[in-house]
Amino acid sequence: MEMTELDDQDKCEKMRVAQLQFIGKILSLFTHQLNNHLAIIKDSVGFLDDLIKIKGQFKDDISEITNTMIEAEEQIEKATVLSKRLNSFGHRMDNAFSTFSINDILDELLVLASRATIQKRLSFERDFSPDVPPIYSDPSKVHFLLFCLMERFLKRMKAGGCIRVITKAKDQGCTVCFAVEDGICDSEEVWLCSDEVIEYAKSSLGCKTMENNPNSITLFFEGMG
Amino acid sequence: MEMTELDDQDKCEKMRVAQLQFIGKILSLFTHQLNNHLAIIKDSVGFLDDLIKIKGQFKDDISEITNTMIEAEEQIEKATVLSKRLNSFGHRMDNAFSTFSINDILDELLVLASRATIQKRLSFERDFSPDVPPIYSDPSKVHFLLFCLMERFLKRMKAGGCIRVITKAKDQGCTVCFAVEDGICDSEEVWLCSDEVIEYAKSSLGCKTMENNPNSITLFFEGMG
Numbered sequence: 001m002e003m004t005e006l007d008d009q010d011k012c013e014k015m016r017v018a019q020l021q022f023i024g025k026i027l028s029l030f031t032h033q034l035n036n037h038l039a040i041i042k043d044s045v046g047f048l049d050d051l052i053k054i055k056g057q058f059k060d061d062i063s064e065i066t067n068t069m070i071e072a073e074e075q076i077e078k079a080t081v082l083s084k085r086l087n088s089f090g091h092r093m094d095n096a097f098s099t100f101s102i103n104d105i106l107d108e109l110l111v112l113a114s115r116a117t118i119q120k121r122l123s124f125e126r127d128f129s130p131d132v133p134p135i136y137s138d139p140s141k142v143h144f145l146l147f148c149l150m151e152r153f154l155k156r157m158k159a160g161g162c163i164r165v166i167t168k169a170k171d172q173g174c175t176v177c178f179a180v181e182d183g184i185c186d187s188e189e190v191w192l193c194s195d196e197v198i199e200y201a202k203s204s205l206g207c208k209t210m211e212n213n214p215n216s217i218t219l220f221f222e223g224m225g
Numbered sequence: 226m227e228m229t230e231l232d233d234q235d236k237c238e239k240m241r242v243a244q245l246q247f248i249g250k251i252l253s254l255f256t257h258q259l260n261n262h263l264a265i266i267k268d269s270v271g272f273l274d275d276l277i278k279i280k281g282q283f284k285d286d287i288s289e290i291t292n293t294m295i296e297a298e299e300q301i302e303k304a305t306v307l308s309k310r311l312n313s314f315g316h317r318m319d320n321a322f323s324t325f326s327i328n329d330i331l332d333e334l335l336v337l338a339s340r341a342t343i344q345k346r347l348s349f350e351r352d353f354s355p356d357v358p359p360i361y362s363d364p365s366k367v368h369f370l371l372f373c374l375m376e377r378f379l380k381r382m383k384a385g386g387c388i389r390v391i392t393k394a395k396d397q398g399c400t401v402c403f404a405v406e407d408g409i410c411d412s413e414e415v416w417l418c419s420d421e422v423i424e425y426a427k428s429s430l431g432c433k434t435m436e437n438n439p440n441s442i443t444l445f446f447e448g449m450g
Binding site: 008009011012013014015016018019020021022023025026029030032033034037038040041044045047048051052064065068069071072075076078079082083086089112113114115116140141143144147148192193194196197200201204 | 233234236237238239240241243244245246247248250251254255257258259262263265266269270272273276277289290293294296297300301303304307308311314338339340341366368369372373417418419421422425426429
């Protein structure tokens with residue numbers, strides 16, 4: 001019986017990892033296809049610009065055309081940056097364990113989660129130490145844990161607030177801190193994930209809570225040393 | 226001891242579901258942001274078209290400009306369709322169980338996996354019965370299972386081959402069949418997922434294999450009846 005239970009847990013873990021690898025594969029296929037479309041759109045808009053300059057004789061000033069062209073190009077660029085981060089996010093699922101920088105993981109999260117800040121006009125302020133050592137861990141579980149903790153601030157913050165995201169090197173590992181200077185309201189919210197699962201994720205990652213206040217939380221991740 | 230093992234399996238399952246919900250949330254944020262960019266690009270290109278017609282006096286024919294405009298609009302449309310499927314794919318992860326049509330699940334997979342067919346010029350042929358009854362199951366695990374099985378054909382098919390995807394109503398449930406008429410080569414391949422995990426996924430979904438040949442496989446999913 002004990003053996004069966006262990007097997008079941010083992011199967012469940014294998015299922016989790018395999019399902020993440022599948023999603024990573026789909027995201028990789030998606031972003032390659034999207035990048036292809038975006039590249040052609042970019043080329044088309046650039047080509048239009050050339051054609052208009054070569055072939056057109058315009059009655060009055062063409063600033064409206066130029067500005068529209070610039071607007072389109074900016075949006076193509078933003079979509080490309082977003083797609084690039086989704087590609088990285090997906091590739092974190094390729095392996096259950098890998099070596100990565102916590103700064104890259106946070107950068108992916110902050111870019112991909114930017115939509116969550118729009119309605120309340122929230123903003124992120126990054127204070128990433130370039131000296132944080134790489135860590136060897138489960139990168140998609142780290143993504144998950146950091147997003148769940150950040151979400152609790154995002155949902156509780158007042159409109160216009162700013163969340164500081166700070167990384168620092170510490171004892172051959174690194175710390176990640178989310179801090180809100182003001183603007184926390186105590187409204188009850190439905191969180192993406194229960195406390196129980198967050199604690200389970202933390203313990204399975206060997207991640208420790210250094211401080212946990214209404215306005216800030218700091219986690220410690222062990223390095224490879 | 227038994228109790229602890231059960232708890233661990235329970236935690237593992239909760240972790241799997243929570244992690245999928247997180248990815249679903251990220252994909253929802255991503256696709257909303259991407260759709261926003263694509264909508265502005267589309268508007269800009271449409272506006273450029275208007276401006277050029279109103280303001281421009283062109284020396285020679287403008288078919289090149291018109292064609293480039295059409296090309297850009299087509300690519301924006303394709304990117305929008307892709308993004309829509311990724312949005313649906315992500316929302317399948319919102320709940321561990323839901324009621325869905327197997328046809329919709331397959332449509333999402335075939336659109337999102339289309340990039341995997343380009344290199345070998347493979348194609349999908351859909352033969353979906355509109356009469357398949359809805360099933361109540363774990364939609365992202367069904368996505369996973371169907372993709373893993375389809376991947377084994379995609380990797381073994383010769384260039385230019387076609388894979389038929391057939392759904393049918395059967396005994397208050399439905400069947401899904403992947404069939405390749407010819408062009409299977411027996412090259413050894415590394416699959417995304419092991420047989421063991423596929424069997425585990427099938428048994429946890431209550432899904433039965435009706436037939437399994439080198440050129441085709443048919444699965445049965447129970448309906449809600």
